[in-house]
Amino acid sequence: MSNGIKILVIINESLQMKKTSVLLFAILLSAFAFSQNEEVKSKKSQIDIYYFHRTERCNTCLSIEENTKIVLEQYFADESKNGTVSFKSINFEGETDKEIIDKYEADGPSLFLTKVKKGKETTNDMTDFALENSLHNPDKFKQGLRDKINELLR
DSSP states (O other): OOHHHHHHHHHHHHHHHHHHHHHHHHHHHHHHHHHHHHHHHHHSOEEEEEEEEOSSOOHHHHHHHHHHHHHHHHHOHHHHHHTSEEEEEEETTSSSOHHHHHHTTOSSSEEEEEEEETTEEEEEEOHHHHHHHTTTOHHHHHHHHHHHHHHHHO
């Protein structure tokens, strides 16, 4: 093999190594960027709102669900859309959602706000406040719920 061919082979091998190195670097960089993005997401708080009710519902119980939805639509539409704030109405007398019913020990109408941050849950029981205010003082209920959600999102 002549010296010219040896040099071309060495250059070709060198270029292949550089391509491989660049490709490996790009893969590592994208993996790092993805993990950073996931870390940022996990640092954000998430608020899960659970409203537990009976099959037969009174006006107060109906107003709690309705006023909660109004607060979420008026003040937290973006957060509801992107999953930062979620709302679930659950019939605790029904056959579905047994796990969540047991977790919150729901055996009567109840309103819970649970903050989830870095896998840690902090639950706020707003049942008494909701039952006392939602039907006869809906503005107080809506403001209190809004304030609590804002507090938990911080």
